[in-house]
Amino acid sequence: MVYLDYAASTPVSEEALHVFQQLSKDCYGNASSLHDAGGRANDILTYSRQSLATILEGEPDGIYFTSGGTESNILAIQSIMNGLPAHKQHVITTSVEHPSVHHALDALHRLGVKVTIIEPNQNGIITEDILKKALLPETGLVSIQHANSETGIIQPLAQLAPLLKERQILFHTDAVQTFGKIRVSIKELGVDAMSISSHKVYAPKGAGAVYMAAHVPWRPLYTGAVQENGLRPGTVNVPCIGAFVAASEQMMLKLDEQHQLDEQLRDYFLQQLKKRQLPVRALQDNNKRRMLPHIIGCFFEGFEGQYVMLACNRYGICISTGSACASGYHHPSPAVKALHVSDRDALQFIRISFGRLSSKDDIDQLLHTFENLQKEKKGA
Amino acid sequence: MVYLDYAASTPVSEEALHVFQQLSKDCYGNASSLHDAGGRANDILTYSRQSLATILEGEPDGIYFTSGGTESNILAIQSIMNGLPAHKQHVITTSVEHPSVHHALDALHRLGVKVTIIEPNQNGIITEDILKKALLPETGLVSIQHANSETGIIQPLAQLAPLLKERQILFHTDAVQTFGKIRVSIKELGVDAMSISSHKVYAPKGAGAVYMAAHVPWRPLYTGAVQENGLRPGTVNVPCIGAFVAASEQMMLKLDEQHQLDEQLRDYFLQQLKKRQLPVRALQDNNKRRMLPHIIGCFFEGFEGQYVMLACNRYGICISTGSACASGYHHPSPAVKALHVSDRDALQFIRISFGRLSSKDDIDQLLHTFENLQKEKKGA
Numbered sequence: 127m128v129y130l131d132y133a134a135s136t137p138v139s140e141e142a143l144h145v146f147q148q149l150s151k152d153c154y155g156n157a158s159s160l161h162d163a164g165g166r167a168n169d170i171l172t173y174s175r176q177s178l179a180t181i182l183e184g185e186p187d188g189i190y191f192t193s194g195g196t197e198s199n200i201l202a203i204q205s206i207m208n209g210l211p212a213h214k215q216h217v218i219t220t221s222v223e224h225p226s227v228h229h230a231l232d233a234l235h236r237l238g239v240k241v242t243i244i245e246p247n248q249n250g251i252i253t254e255d256i257l258k259k260a261l262l263p264e265t266g267l268v269s270i271q272h273a274n275s276e277t278g279i280i281q282p283l284a285q286l287a288p289l290l291k292e293r294q295i296l297f298h299t300d301a302v303q304t305f306g307k308i309r310v311s312i313k314e315l316g317v318d319a320m321s322i323s324s325h326k327v328y329a330p331k332g333a334g335a336v337y338m339a340a341h342v343p344w345r346p347l348y349t350g351a352v353q354e355n356g357l358r359p360g361t362v363n364v365p366c367i368g369a370f371v372a373a374s375e376q377m378m379l380k381l382d383e384q385h386q387l388d389e390q391l392r393d394y395f396l397q398q399l400k401k402r403q404l405p406v407r408a409l410q411d412n413n414k415r416r417m418l419p420h421i422i423g424c425f426f427e428g429f430e431g432q433y434v435m436l437a438c439n440r441y442g443i444c445i446s447t448g449s450a451c452a453s454g455y456h457h458p459s460p461a462v463k464a465l466h467v468s469d470r471d472a473l474q475f476i477r478i479s480f481g482r483l484s485s486k487d488d489i490d491q492l493l494h495t496f497e498n499l500q501k502e503k504k505g506a
Numbered sequence: 507m508v509y510l511d512y513a514a515s516t517p518v519s520e521e522a523l524h525v526f527q528q529l530s531k532d533c534y535g536n537a538s539s540l541h542d543a544g545g546r547a548n549d550i551l552t553y554s555r556q557s558l559a560t561i562l563e564g565e566p567d568g569i570y571f572t573s574g575g576t577e578s579n580i581l582a583i584q585s586i587m588n589g590l591p592a593h594k595q596h597v598i599t600t601s602v603e604h605p606s607v608h609h610a611l612d613a614l615h616r617l618g619v620k621v622t623i624i625e626p627n628q629n630g631i632i633t634e635d636i637l638k639k640a641l642l643p644e645t646g647l648v649s650i651q652h653a654n655s656e657t658g659i660i661q662p663l664a665q666l667a668p669l670l671k672e673r674q675i676l677f678h679t680d681a682v683q684t685f686g687k688i689r690v691s692i693k694e695l696g697v698d699a700m701s702i703s704s705h706k707v708y709a710p711k712g713a714g715a716v717y718m719a720a721h722v723p724w725r726p727l728y729t730g731a732v733q734e735n736g737l738r739p740g741t742v743n744v745p746c747i748g749a750f751v752a753a754s755e756q757m758m759l760k761l762d763e764q765h766q767l768d769e770q771l772r773d774y775f776l777q778q779l780k781k782r783q784l785p786v787r788a789l790q791d792n793n794k795r796r797m798l799p800h801i802i803g804c805f806f807e808g809f810e811g812q813y814v815m816l817a818c819n820r821y822g823i824c825i826s827t828g829s830a831c832a833s834g835y836h837h838p839s840p841a842v843k844a845l846h847v848s849d850r851d852a853l854q855f856i857r858i859s860f861g862r863l864s865s866k867d868d869i870d871q872l873l874h875t876f877e878n879l880q881k882e883k884k885g886a
Contacts, residue, residue, distance in 0.1 A: 129543055134536040135741060143530055150523055150710055156514040161815065161824040163509055193573035193712070196740030200728070229728035229739055323741075330530055331743040332573070332712035348580070348609035359609055360576030361515060361703075363711040366746075435541065444541040 128443040128488045132326075132481035133275050133303060133421050139328040139482075142373040146330055149365035157362045158353060167364040174371040181378055182320065184312040184337050190357040191367050194334040195302040195323030196226035199269075201347070201357055202298055202319050202336045203230040206267050207239055209345035210296075214266030216240040220252055222274050222461040224300055240264070248466040249415045250279040257286050265295050272301040272310065276461040276477055277409055278421030280304070287316025296342060302326055302334075306377030307418055308385065318342050324366065328482065329373035332366040384482065388419035391480055395422060395489050404496050409465070420481060423462070425474040429499065434476050441495045443488075446477045508823040508868045512706075512861035513655050513683060513801050519708040519862075522753040526710055529745035537742045538733060547744040554751040561758055562700065564692040564717050570737040571747050574714040575682040575703030576606035579649075581727070581737055582678055582699050582716045583610040586647050587619055589725035590676075594646030596620040600632055602841040603651050604680055620644070628846040629795045630659040637666050645675050652681040652690065656841040656857055657789055658801030660684070667696025676722060682706055682714075686757030687798055688765065698722050704746065708862065709753035712746040764862065768799035771860055775802060775869050784876050789845070800861060803842070805854040809879065814856050821875045823868075826857045 129137070138146075153170050155163025171191070179186040192198045207217060217234065219227055221243050231241045244260045246252050252270055268290055273280045283299055290297045298319035301310050306327035312320060319342055324333035336357065338344055344357070351359035377384075392410065399406050405427035410417060426434050431447040438445050447459075458472030478492065509517070518526075533550050535543025551571070559566040572578045587597060597614065599607055601623050611621045624640045626632050632650055648670055653660045663679055670677045678699035681690050686707035692700060699722055704713040716737065718724055724737070731739035757764075772790065779786050785807035790797060806814050811827040818825050827839075838852030858872065 127543065129535075131535070131539060131541065131543065134539050134544075135534055137534040138530040138745075143527060146710075147523060147527065150518040154515055154517040154705075155509075155511070155824065159511060159514050159824070159826060160812075161511065161819040161826075162822075163507065163511065163824045164514075193577070194740050194743075197573070200739075225730060225732075226739055229731060232729055233727065325534075325741060330526075330712075330745060331741055332746055347613065349612055350605060351609060352605075359580075359606055360574050361705060361711055363574075365518075365710060366712050432540075439541040442542075444535065444539070444543045446539060446541075 128491050130478045130480055130484065130488060130492060131444045131446045132484070133477065133479035134446055135325050135331070136328045136481055137483065138330050139373055139376065141376060142329045142369040145372040146365050146369035149368045153364055153368070157364050167362070170364050170368045171362060174367050177371050177375060178335060181374055182310060182312050182337055183314070185340060188337050188339050190336045190338065190354045191362060192334040192336055192358055193332060193363065194325070195224070195300070195321055197358070198321035198323065198334040198336045199224060199226040199300050200230045202321055202338065203227065203267070203269055204234060204347055205344040205357060206296060206298065206319060206338070206342060207234050208347065209343040210266040213264055216242065216262050216264040217267045217269065218242045218244060218257070218260050218265060219269045220271070221245050222250070222464050223269065223271050224275065224302065227269055227300060246464050249412070250274065250277055250461070250465050251415055252281050252286065254285060254289055257289060261289070261293065261295070265293070267296045267298060269298040269300070272299045272304040272315070273418050274461045275303045275421070276459055276475070277423045277465070278418035279409070280308070280416040280418060283315045283317060291316065303418065303421070306374055306381070307420060309381070312337060312339070324370035324373070327370070327373045327377050329370040330366050332363055333370040385419060388480065391484060391486065391489060392419045392422060394486060395478070395493070398489070398493050402493060402497060404493070404500065406496060420479055422478045424476055424478070425467070425471055426476055426496070427474065428503065430473050431476045434499065437499055438492070438495050441491070441498070443492055443495055445492070446479070447475060508871050510858045510860055510864065510868060510872060511824045511826045512864070513857065513859035514826055515705050515711070516708045516861055517863065518710050519753055519756065521756060522709045522749040525752040526745050526749035529748045533744055533748070537744050550744050550748045551742060554747050557751050557755060558715060561754055562690060562692050562717055563694070565720060568717050568719050570716045570718065570734045571742060572714040572716055572738055573712060573743065574705070575604070575680070575701055577738070578701035578703065578714040578716045579604060579606040579680050580610045582701055582718065583607065583647070583649055584614060584727055585724040585737060586676055586678065586699060586718070586722060587614050588727060589723040590646040593644055596622065596642050596644040597647045597649065598622045598624060598637070598640050598645060599649045600651070601625050602630070602654050602844050603649065604655065604682065607649055607680060626844050629792070630654070630657055630841070630845050631795055632661055632666065634665060634669055637669060641669070641673065641675070645673070647676045647678060649678040649680070652679045652684040652695070653798050654841045655683045655801070656839055656855070657803040657845070658798035659789070660688070660796040660798060663695040663697060671696065683798065683801070686754055686761070687800060689761070692717060692719070704750035704753070707750070707753050707757050709750040710746050712743055713750040765799060768860065771864060771866065771869060772799045772802060774866060775858070775873070778869070778873050782873060782877060784873070784880065786876060800859055802858045804856055804858070805847070805851055806856055806876070807854065808883065810853050811856045814879065817879055818872070818875055821871070821878070823872055823875055825872070826859070827855060
């Protein structure tokens, strides 16, 4: 199998699996228990918080562990809005966020919170102007993804942050797709809150984290919870969190090296598309935007994305038509539509995403399959 | 270390860990992805749903996987109340439930749902009379735990169910402590919904399940989620679910054998308490109630539970003062208070809970430590 869907989920690294296994054996106590079995689990949690805070350039007290990226987005956004005063109950987000952000905002909207959804420009970017126009005196929170899971487009958060800081508006970002892939620093980005997830960084599924700076006045959704400083009730998944943090540390060690490898593979793919005269237009062809190098969104002229994905699958190649969270639902993706493409073009969208185990050979197999698809069509 | 806190969390079995490891390697795809990597993960989910439904004597379509017991309780109760019509917005629960049940009800209460909390009788039992008195024409849901995590007292759910069925009131039970320990059958208990958790049955932390029968008119908290039929958004933790189900299957194979071993250890412990003339009164001394054999709640005369727990810990023995979820908070537990004991007695409560790896030797070490504590006191 050629796996080119790393943005949907990554395989677990040997090292992360080893840590998971060791902690499952040595630290199975409930981290809330006050005896040594609980204490050992709690020590791992303390270490994990410290390590993740160092990686994110934040404070250990700001790290709250969750069960994954979706829960992180939901808890961060709802808890922050829950903590903001009545005159700050307006929240702004974008049309291209992960569904979990919209889940949280739908729930808040039903509770009377005012929600504004802004559209990026035709390059997929939220500019200062776009954001500024949406700001209201009662705006309490803005949530903008760091990069999009389908297009790989990176938002200029550091440029947007000062606009919000000077108005004392809190800034949350969904960094699930960028964490471990490019530099993600709380300080540099200027955000107050962030969501990340374990299974995008070669750790097991089942863990995530919310970062919330000390000045964020969040209030929990469920009162009286004792775990994670009250943010999330339930036994803390220490083995998975330990594996998550071990995997994150590894990502950081290899960050530059992997980034270069990703760029090489991307460039090879783009060159070969042209060389083989394939009717595939990649978003990277338009270089007016910064993108993650390991996510390549493209349009396969004359083929529906769904068809290409399933055809590739017949050839043993896993690619995606966009966010796996919405797969099975055959409608143009908002992130792709936001690039001002027609519905017809948007339905031709496919996403190739690669990672640590990807090779030129994988790309060659994909290109070969694209060529076959074209031949099949011409022959038909 | 002598671990006698299995009710807080169990060690992971070699088999469950092996399954987790295999699935992490072979089925890392996102179960929502439509390619084969996703399909493989989805196949595991389908098998897991089927197997768990067989164990619980329910329908596979009624199984919804979650991240654990706490989330299961919260999602089950909130989603059911969310789906019930306006004239059915009254919910009844007991004072001795797990904190997660109360989290859910607090949230519902703030949304205008009427909540009644009933008290068990002095034997810790919710009788038909007690329940009947709380029923209102607008009662939509009753949630009663199958057994208490601190006292091990089992509620007579099968006797209560007909009262609710004839009034078309839905019945949910938190079976986190009983699942895999005693027979837990949806059919026999007569419940419509149930919560269970992975890390109480020698599986890794990180998975749980909600059962909801086909006739339960639940509505999700977050609209538009595609996973788990909309109940819970977020990438499904297939490796952990697979390990959970493998561990559950194992529990069922060894159910009677383990139950007998638990009873033997319990009886030995109770006999030895008397033989060694220890001032420890176990709830099992009063045999008017059915209890889980592996959970022994006792009162150590003259010692605060917190002190005994920490003293045991110095001797390398892990026991508990009650629910780990509330540990660190030094107040008498509601489940213990419900047994009509004084605050002073309730603070003397300790919980011993054993499992698959427990031995007579563990119990002897505990008893020896109790003797030492007594001697220290007399010597002081």
